[in-house]
Amino acid sequence: MMKIALQIASVLIWVGLLGCTVPTDNTIDLSGEWTVKLDPDHLGEGQAWYKHSLQGQKIILPGTLDEAQIGIPNTLQPELNNYVLSHLTRAHSYTGKAWYQRVVNVPASWEDKNIQLKLERVLWKSEVWVNDQKVEGFQESLITPHCYDLTGYLAPGENTLTVMVDNSNQYPGINVAGSKYPAPEDKDMAHAYTNHTQIKWNGMLGELSLRSSVGAMIEDLQVYSNTVQQQITVKVSLSEAENEHFDIAITHNGEPILQKEGQLSGKGLTVTFDGVDLEKWDEFNPVTYKCQVTIGTSTKEVTFGYRNITNDNAVLAINGQRAFMRGNLECVIFPLTGRPPMTRDEWSGLIKTAKAYGLNHLRFHSWCPPKAAFEVADELGMYLQVELPLWNLSVGTDEKTNQFLYSEARDLIKEYGNHPSFTFFSVGNELEGDTLWLNDLVARMKEWDDRHLYMTTTFSFQKGVGDEPQPEDDYFVTQWTNKGWVRGQGIFNARAPHFDKDYRNEIDHLTVPVISHEIGQYSVYPDLSEIEKYTGVLKPLNFIAVRNDLEKRGLLEYAPDFTQASGELAVLLYKEEIERALKTPGFDGFQLLQLQDFPGQGTALVGLLNAFWESKGMIDSTEFSQFSGPVVPLIRFPKAVFASGETFMADVQVANFYRPMMNKKLEWSISSEMEELAKGTFQVDQIEVGNEKVYGAIEHKLEVTRATKFIVSVSISGTDYRNQWPIWVYPTSGGAEGKVRYTRSVSEARQWLAKGETVLLNPAIEEMKGVTGRFVPVFWSPVHFPDQPATMGVLCNPEHPALADFPTEFHSNWQWWDLCIQSKALILDDLPVDPIVRVIDNFVTNRNLGSLFEAQVGKGKLMFSSIDLDTELENRLVARQLRSSLIDYMNSDSFAPATQMEFSDLQRLMK
Numbered sequence: 052m053m054k055i056a057l058q059i060a061s062v063l064i065w066v067g068l069l070g071c072t073v074p075t076d077n078t079i080d081l082s083g084e085w086t087v088k089l090d091p092d093h094l095g096e097g098q099a100w101y102k103h104s105l106q107g108q109k110i111i112l113p114g115t116l117d118e119a120q121i122g123i124p125n126t127l128q129p130e131l132n133n134y135v136l137s138h139l140t141r142a143h144s145y146t147g148k149a150w151y152q153r154v155v156n157v158p159a160s161w162e163d164k165n166i167q168l169k170l171e172r173v174l175w176k177s178e179v180w181v182n183d184q185k186v187e188g189f190q191e192s193l194i195t196p197h198c199y200d201l202t203g204y205l206a207p208g209e210n211t212l213t214v215m216v217d218n219s220n221q222y223p224g225i226n227v228a229g230s231k232y233p234a235p236e237d238k239d240m241a242h243a244y245t246n247h248t249q250i251k252w253n254g255m256l257g258e259l260s261l262r263s264s265v266g267a268m269i270e271d272l273q274v275y276s277n278t279v280q281q282q283i284t285v286k287v288s289l290s291e292a293e294n295e296h297f298d299i300a301i302t303h304n305g306e307p308i309l310q311k312e313g314q315l316s317g318k319g320l321t322v323t324f325d326g327v328d329l330e331k332w333d334e335f336n337p338v339t340y341k342c343q344v345t346i347g348t349s350t351k352e353v354t355f356g357y358r359n360i361t362n363d364n365a366v367l368a369i370n371g372q373r374a375f376m377r378g379n380l381e382c383v384i385f386p387l388t389g390r391p392p393m394t395r396d397e398w399s400g401l402i403k404t405a406k407a408y409g410l411n412h413l414r415f416h417s418w419c420p421p422k423a424a425f426e427v428a429d430e431l432g433m434y435l436q437v438e439l440p441l442w443n444l445s446v447g448t449d450e451k452t453n454q455f456l457y458s459e460a461r462d463l464i465k466e467y468g469n470h471p472s473f474t475f476f477s478v479g480n481e482l483e484g485d486t487l488w489l490n491d492l493v494a495r496m497k498e499w500d501d502r503h504l505y506m507t508t509t510f511s512f513q514k515g516v517g518d519e520p521q522p523e524d525d526y527f528v529t530q531w532t533n534k535g536w537v538r539g540q541g542i543f544n545a546r547a548p549h550f551d552k553d554y555r556n557e558i559d560h561l562t563v564p565v566i567s568h569e570i571g572q573y574s575v576y577p578d579l580s581e582i583e584k585y586t587g588v589l590k591p592l593n594f595i596a597v598r599n600d601l602e603k604r605g606l607l608e609y610a611p612d613f614t615q616a617s618g619e620l621a622v623l624l625y626k627e628e629i630e631r632a633l634k635t636p637g638f639d640g641f642q643l644l645q646l647q648d649f650p651g652q653g654t655a656l657v658g659l660l661n662a663f664w665e666s667k668g669m670i671d672s673t674e675f676s677q678f679s680g681p682v683v684p685l686i687r688f689p690k691a692v693f694a695s696g697e698t699f700m701a702d703v704q705v706a707n708f709y710r711p712m713m714n715k716k717l718e719w720s721i722s723s724e725m726e727e728l729a730k731g732t733f734q735v736d737q738i739e740v741g742n743e744k745v746y747g748a749i750e751h752k753l754e755v756t757r758a759t760k761f762i763v764s765v766s767i768s769g770t771d772y773r774n775q776w777p778i779w780v781y782p783t784s785g786g787a788e789g790k791v792r793y794t795r796s797v798s799e800a801r802q803w804l805a806k807g808e809t810v811l812l813n814p815a816i817e818e819m820k821g822v823t824g825r826f827v828p829v830f831w832s833p834v835h836f837p838d839q840p841a842t843m844g845v846l847c848n849p850e851h852p853a854l855a856d857f858p859t860e861f862h863s864n865w866q867w868w869d870l871c872i873q874s875k876a877l878i879l880d881d882l883p884v885d886p887i888v889r890v891i892d893n894f895v896t897n898r899n900l901g902s903l904f905e906a907q908v909g910k911g912k913l914m915f916s917s918i919d920l921d922t923e924l925e926n927r928l929v930a931r932q933l934r935s936s937l938i939d940y941m942n943s944d945s946f947a948p949a950t951q952m953e954f955s956d957l958q959r960l961m962k
Contacts, residue, residue, distance in 0.1 A: 079155060081212075081259035085112050087121065090148035090215075101180035101213040105152045113171075115254035116145050117389055117588040129595035131895060136596065136834045138247045138651035139386055139589040145218075149253045152213045155261065159207045164263040166205050170197040170214065171257025172393065172421055175221050175244065180213040181205055191221055191455070193243040193440045194419035195462040201261070218253040220244065222452050241417030241480060242382045243440030247651025249383035249390050250588070257393040257421055265348045267293045274342045274355040274469055275502060278370050281327045283309070283357070287320040287344050295347035302341045303329075315346055331370040332356030332471040334411045335681070335709065337432035339471065354429060356471025360504055362525055367564035367639040369474075373740055375633070375708040376434060376566055376640025377679050378412035379405055381420070382649060386662050387587030391421060398427040404664050405646065406431060409676030414509070414642045417442045417480045419463055428472035436475035436642075437463065438509065446478075447485025460492065464500045475504050475526065482508035486516060493523040510568040519561070526564040528642065532557045538570040538641075539628045544827040544872075548865040550627070550776065551687040551702075553635035565637075569644035570628045573621040574829035575656050576613040576843055577894050578667055593654045597894045604880070604897055612846055613891050616862035618669035620828055620844035622659060623864060626678050633683055633706035636743045653834030654894070677774050681709040684717070684765040684774040685742075686749065691865035692928050693753050693780045701749045703765055705738050705772075712738040716768035719749050721778075723761050728753075738767070753780045758932050760858040760866075779858065779866045781928045785935030789942040793934075795921070797961060801954055804911030809941050811934075812957075813916045816875050820962055821917065822890070822900065824874035826867065833893040841893040842876055842900065852945045853887050853905070853914070856936035869929050873919040876900040877960055884950050888918075903937075906952040913948070914941055915957065 088100065088107030095101075110119045122145035127135060157166075170177060170190075177197045179186040181204035190197035242248050268290045275284040285299055294316050301309040301324070309324050330338045343352040360369050367374050381401075383391050392398055398420075405413060413428070414436040428435050439459055447453060456478075467473050476496065478489055489507040496505050504525035511517040518533040520526075530538050535557040558565045579598045585591045601607040625643070632641045648658035659669055666672075677683070688701035703717055715738055720730040733747035749763070758781045766773035792803045793811045800812040816824070828843040830836055844863040847854065863871065876890035879899045886901025902917045920934040921927075940946055 076158075076160070077263050079157070079261040081153070081155070081261065082113055083111065083153075085110055085151045085153045087116070087119075087152075088150045089116075089121070089145060090150055091145075093148060095148060095150050095215060099183070100150050101152070101185075101211070102183045104211075105150060105213075107150070107152075110151070110254075112151065112254065113256045113259055113393065115252040115256070115388070115390055115588075116149065117141060117143055117250060117252055118254070121145065125590065127592055129592040129599060131596045131600055133653075133834055136593045136654050136895065138593070138654070139585070140592045141246065141250055141389070142588055142590055144250070145253055146251055147219055147253075148215055148217045150213060150215050151255065152211060155205070155210045155212050157205050157207050157210055157261075161205075161263045162207050164202075164265055165268060166201045166261055166263050168199040168201050168212075169258055169260050169262070170255050171259070172391070173197045173216055173255055174218045174252055174390075176217040178215045180215075182211050192459060192462060194459060195466045196258075205261070214255070216253055216255065218251055222449065222455065241440055241442030243418035245651070248649070249385065252390045254390075256390060267291045267295075267347060267349060269344060269346060269349045269351040271465055272342065272344055272351045272353050272469075273465075273500070274353060276355065276357045276359065278331055278357060278359045281325070283324045283327050283329075285320075285322045285324075285342060285344065287346070287351075289318050289346065289349070292316075292318045293347055298345045300343050302343070303338070308340070320346075327357070329357040332358040332429075332432075333369050333372075333374075334432035334434065337430055337471075339429050353469045354426070355469045356429065358471050360474050360502075362504070362563050365562050365564060366637055367526065373708065374639070375706070375742075376412040376642070377410045377629075377681075378414050378436070378566070378640055378642035379410050379647075380416050380569065380642060380645040381413050382416045382645075383418055384647060384649065384662050386585060386589045386650060389588045393421050393423055395423045395427055398424045399431070401664055402427050402431050402433050404660075404672070406433065407672035407676065408646060409672075409679035409681070410643075410646070411681070412436070412640065412642070414438075414475075416509075419467070422467065425467050425470040425472055429470050433472055434474045435470075435472045436477060436509075437467070437473065438477045439463070439479050441479030442481060443479065444483045446482045447488030453488065457492065457495075460496055461499065464496065468500050468502060473503060475506070477506040477509045477528070480509045481511055483511055483513040483516070486513075486521060490521055490523040493521075497523070504564075520563050524563055526566065526639070527561060528566045528568045530568045532561065532565075534558075534560070537565065537632075537638075538567045539624065539631060540570070540572065540827075540830065543624060543627070544825055548691045548868050549689055550630075550691070551689050553631055554638060555636050558635070558637060564639035566640040566642060567632055567638075568642060570632070570641050571621075571625050572644050572655070572657050572831045573624050573827070574617070574832060574843060574893070575621050575648075575658065575667070576610070576617040576891060577654070577656055578614045578661060579610050581661055581663075584661075584663060589650075591650075593650075597897070600897050604899065606897065606899060609846070609889075612861070613843070614667065615669065616846040617828055617843040617891050618659060618667055619860070619862040621657070622670045624827065625659070629679050630683070630685055633678075633742060634685055634687065634704065636741075638742075653832030653836075655832040655835065657831065677772075680772070682707050682712075682767070682770070682772045684767060684772060686763065686765060686776065688763075688776075688778075691778055691868075693778060694928055695753060695755045695780055695782050697780075698750060698752045699763070699778065701763065702745045703733065703747045703749060704742060704745055705767070706742040707738050707740055708742075709740070711740055712767070712770075715770075717746055717765060718768055719763070719765045721749075721751060721761050721763050723759050728761060755780045755782060758782065758856055758858055758936075777864060779929070781932045785922075785931055786939050788938055791938045791941045793920075793938075797957065800913070800957075804908045804913060804954065807910030809912045809946070811914045811916065811920075811937060811941065813918075813920045814961065816873065816917070816919055818962055819875045819877065819917055819960055821875035821877045821960070822892075824871050824876060824902075824918075826863065826871040829893050833895045837895075841896070843891040843893060845871065845902070846889040846891055847887060851887055852943070853903075853937055853940040856939055857933050866929050869927060870918045870933065873927075873930065874902050875917045876902055877917050879904070881959070882956050883952065904950075905946070905948040906950045907948045908952050908954055908957070912941070912946060913952075913957075914946075915960075917960075
C-alpha cells in the first residue's frame with residue numbers, strides 16, 4: 052500500500068498547482084460547510100461511516116478542528132512549570148482520525164471526463180471515499196497537496212464525498228530532536244508537525260476543489276533558465292501518450308515574448324529557446340514571466356523567473372553578481388490560527404515586513420510553506436530556503452521514513468520548483484546520523500532539478516559534520532567551522548567589546564558559500580501587554596503565569612521596563628552580530644533566530660517583534676535596516692571605551708550588495724548630545740559590489756573633562772544609507788573620595804556605619820551570594836536551557852544623581868560589559884531596597900535582583916556595590932568612572948537614603 056501511495060503522490064500532481072487559471076465550469080469549489088466526526092478509537096472504516104450520513108458536528112472548511120473549537124478543551128492552569136512554559140496552550144486539541152463529509156453535485160457536462168480532487172494542505176494522512184467506494188491509495192505529505200484521481204468514482208448528480216484525515220504521527224519510532232523538549236509527548240518531525248509553533252491541527256487548508264478535464268492531462272511543467280548560455284528549457288510530461296499539436300508561449304504582463312509550436316509524440320516534451328534576452332530576476336528586480344503550454348485540450352501555466360544562483364569560487368552569486376543573504380527564520384508561528392497562512396494577503400504582509408527590516412531571505416526551518424508564500428516571494432524579491440520536515444538525530448536508520456522523505460523531496464521540487472524565490476533546499480535542521488544517506492539524497496535532488504542550491508543539513512552538532520561541508524553541499528550553514536565560531540554567541544561574553552574583527556580566518560579554507568546559522572537567540576523579557584492579543588486557538592498561559600508570579604512578588608510594575616531594557620540589549624547584540632558578518636570578506640550571509648518571537652521550545656522570546664510580527668518598540672524597521680540592508684556603511688575600531696587623550700582610529704568600509712555606486716562621498720562625524728567633535732569626507736569614485744575594500748580612515752584625538760558618550764556616524768551622500776556606533780570617553784582620573792569610606796571588608800563597613808560614617812561597601816565577588824555576572828542575556832530560553840547564568844541585562848534610571856557623572860541609558864550598552872562581567876547580581880527579595888542598578892532576572896525565577904543600592908544602616912549611610920569597583924586595575928576605566936560618580940554623589944547633600952536597613956540584612960547577602 053505504501054508503494055502505491057508514493058506512486059500516486061508522484062503522478063497525481065494537479066493541473067492548477069502553480070497558478071493555472073481554469074474556467075469555473077471545470078471546477079467545483081469544495082469550501083464551505085462539512086460534517087465532521089472524531090474517531091479516536093479507529094471505528095470509522097470498520098463501521099463503514101462513509102456509507103451513510105455522518106452524525107457529527109458542522110465545520111467550515113478550509114479550516115481546522117481547533118478553529119471550530121472541536122476537540123478536548125484545555126484544563127491546564129497558568130503555572131510556572133516546564134509544561135506550561137514549554138509553549139502556548141491549545142484551547143482545544145485532538146490527535147487521531149477525523150472523518151469529514153459533504154454532498155457534491157456533479158454537473159451532467161462532466162460525464163466521461165477526468166476528475167481530480169485537490170486538498171491543498173493536510174496534516175498528515177488522508178484517505179477518500181466516494182459514495183460507498185474507497186478511492187485507491189492514500190496521501191501523507193506534510194508539505195504538498197493531497198491529490199486523488201476520482202475519475203470513475205464520481206457520477207453526474209448527487210455524490211457523497213468522505214475524507215478521513217489522521218493527524219497522528221505516522222512515524223512514531225523516529226528519534227528526533229524534539230525528544231529533548233520539556234513536554235514529553237512532543238517527539239515531532241520538527242516545525243512541520245509540532246505543538247511548539249504551529250499546532251498538530253486536524254483539518255484541510257487552502258484550495259479544496261474538484262476539477263474536470265478531457266483527454267490526456269499535463270501532469271508536470273517545469274521551466275529551466277540558464278542566464279549564462281541565454282537559454283530557457285521547457286519540460287512537459289503527460290498522463291498518457293498523445294499525438295497532438297503543442298503550443299508553448301512565454302509572456303510578460305500578458306504580452307507574448309517567446310513562442311514555439313509543433314507536433315507531440317509520446318508522454319513528454321522538451322523544448323529549448325536559445326538566444327534569450329530577458330530581464331533577470333533578483334531581490335532588486337523581481338520580474339517574473341508566465342509559461343503556458345497547450346497540448347490538445349489540456350493547458351497548464353506556471354510562473355518562473357530568469358535567474359541563476361551559483362557557487363562562484365566559494366562566493367554566492369545570483370545572475371553572476373555577488374549576493375549576501377540577510378535572513379530570518381520562519382517556523383510556522385501564527386498564534387491566532389496555529390497553522391500556516393494559505394492566502395497571498397497573509398504572506399504579503401509578513402514578507403513586506405521582513406523586507407522593511409532590510410532582510411532579503413527567509414529560511415523555513417524544517418518545513419515548506421504553501422504556494423502563496425512562493426508567489427508573494429517571487430513578486431517581492433525574497434530568497435527562500437525550504438527544508439524537508441526533518442529534525443532528526445538518527446537520519447537514515449528507518450527505511451520507511453527514508454522512503455517518505457524521498458517522496459516528499461521529489462514532490463516538493465515538482466510542486467514549487469519553478470518559483471524563482473525558491474533558491475535553497477536543505478534536507479533538514481541540525482541532522483545527525485547516516486551522512487552517506489544524506490549525501491545520496493542531495494545528489495538525487497540535484498539530478499531532478501539544478502535551479503537551486505542544495506545542502507545536506509542546516510548545521511549539525513555531529514562531529515565532523517557541523518564544522519565542514521559535506522561532499523554534496525552546494526552551500527554551508529553553520530555556527531562554527533573547524534577553525535572557530537562564525538556567530539557572536541561564542542564570542543560576546545568572552546571578550547571585551549571590539550569591532551575590528553570578522554570571520555575570514557574561520558572560513559578562508561572552505562570551497563562553498565558560508566551562511567551563519569541561527570545567529571542571535573538573545574532572550575527578551577515577556578511583553579505582558581501581549582496577553583490580550585491571543586484571541587485565537589492558542590492561549591498564553593505561559594505569559595499569564597509570569598504575570599501572576601510578578602504580581603505575587605511585587606514586581607509587576609517593572610514588567611514593561613524589563614521588556615524594554617532587555618530588548619534594547621538584544622538590539623545592540625543583533626546589530627554587532629549582523630555587522631560582523633557583513634564585514635567578513637567572502638562571507639555569504641546570516642540567518643537570524645529570529646526577528647520575531649518563538650513562543651515554543653520553552654517560551655523563547657528572542658524577537659524584536661512579537662509573535663504577531665508587530666514591533667515591541669525597541670527599534671523600528673528604518674533604523675534596523677540601516678545595519679541589515681543591501682548597503683551598509685561600516686567601520687572597524689578596536690574598542691568602545693577610551694581614556695581622554697587617546698586617539699580614535701577606524702577604517703571605513705561599505706558592505707554593498709546592491710549595485711556599483713559611482714562618484715559618492717562618505718561623510719563621517721563624531722558628536723555628543725552637546726557638540727560635534729569632528730567630521731570629515733572621503734570622495735569615492737566607485738563603491739564596488741562587495742565588502743572587502745577600505746575607503747578611508749577616521750583618526751581623531753579624544754579629549755574630555757567629563758565622561759561623555761559620543762556617536763560615530765558614517766553616511767553615503769545623496770542616499771539614505773547611514774550607520775552609527777557609540778563610544779565612551781572618560782577622564783584619566785576620578786575625583787577625591789572626601790568623606791566617603793571605601794572598603795571591601797564587611798566588618799570594616801560595620802564599624803564605620805556604627806560611627807555614622809558614609810560608606811561605599813564593595814565586597815569581593817567571590818564573597819557574595821547571588822547570580823554570576825554576565826553581559827549577554829539568557830540564551831534562547833531559561834526553560835529549554837536551564838543550566839545557564841540566566842539574567843537579562845541591567846535596568847537603571849539614568850537621571851539618578853548617583854549616575855550623574857556616568858553617562859548611561861536605562862539599559863545595558865557596551866560600556867557596561869566590564870561592570871557586568873565583574874559583578875554578582877544580588878538577590879534582594881527580602882530586603883527593603885529599591886536598587887539604583889537593577890539586574891533583570893529571567894522570567895522563570897523572577898527574583899528581585901540588583902547590583903547597586905543605597906540605605907541608612909544605623910547611624911551611617913551606605914552605598915552597596917556588587918560590581919567590582921576596585922580601581923587597582925588601571926585598565927578598568929569604566930569601573931573607575933562609576934566609582935567616581937558614586938563618590939561625588941555620596942559627598943553631596945543629595946545622598947540621603949530613604950531606606951532603613953539592619954546590618955544583619957547585609958550579612959544575608961554574604962556567603
